Amino acid sequence: MLAIFLKTLPFFALIGLGYGAARIRFFSETATAALTRFVFYFALSAMLFRFSASLTIGQIFDAQLAGGYLFGSLALYAIASAVALLRGTDMQTAAIEAQCAVIGNTGFLGVPMLALLFGEAAIGPIILMLTIDLIVFASLLVIIISGSREGRMSLRIFASIGNGLIRNPMIVSISAGLLVSALKLPLPGPASEFLQMLGNAATPCALFAIGASLASKSAERVAIAGWLSVAKLVLHPLLVGIGVYLVFPVDPFVASVAVATAALPVAGNVYMLASHYGIAPHRVSATILLSTLFSIVTLSLIIGMVQQ
Secondary structure, eight states, X not given: XXXXXXXXXXXXXXXXXXXXXXXXXXXXXXXXXXXXXXXXXIIHHHHHHHHHHTSOHHHHOOHHHHHHHHHHHHHHHHHHHHHHHHTTOOHHHHHHHHHHHHOBOIIIIIHHHXXXXXXXXXXXXXXXXXXXXXXXXXXXXXXXXXXXXXXXXXXXXXXXXXXXXXXXXXXXXXXXXXXXXXXXXXXXXXHHHHHHHHHHTHXXXXXXXXXXXXXXXXXXXXXXXXXXXXXXXXXXXXXXXXXXXIISOOOHHXXXXXXXXXXXXXXXXXXXXXXXXXXXXXXXXXXXXXXXXXXXXXXXXXXXXXXX
């Protein structure tokens, strides 16, 4: 466990560096937003494209893994929604809280960290779970919120979902990489080196951007944020573990990667969605802050457990 903690420590140290730089106002919110855009649209996209171009669809898509991950995530989505509704919240707020419980920071933190800790064989499963988060749960949130506000389902809602997916650079880069792989198109040397150089910037810049963005997060509604952090960091890996070990059993190595991915802290894009729709942004902000802080310990423990 100590060895795993020491391996994850540099990642969290970079997050801490970004947090400190933003707290002392050496790095402004404007600069943080610009760095995040660079990572999202350029560096991380280059990394995902390069990874996908080196894999086949068969190396990424695993029906058993998809079933196990969806089993655990949908079970927790239902639990988090039910807890929120029992507290008297509306369906839209319940959906945002459920999103906090199941959507981890797989793109900015999971891909670089887990690929290093588990090796290149983990990349395919991680990309599959990232894709499920982006397509299934992002779409589910839009359907629930838009359906609740309009009182009915409409073609406009599904058009909005489709538009959002085709404009998401992570979806585009993964799809483009798989297309290159399927067509067996070789990447010229200079292009490969360019993508590697740009992709190598993703890890430090993404971690620094996570920390800098946390500096603007508030710790309001701590009780709810605490419950959602426990749901994300403890219940999510537990339920996904049940899914991939028992309900839809997969190879033990793949199962360990799935559980570790589920143990990641809440993703920053949940806050972006909450702010966009004007639904409990402070609650989401506090959850991201607490879950990231607690994950310094919980993530190392869970990775150590599954690797054993």
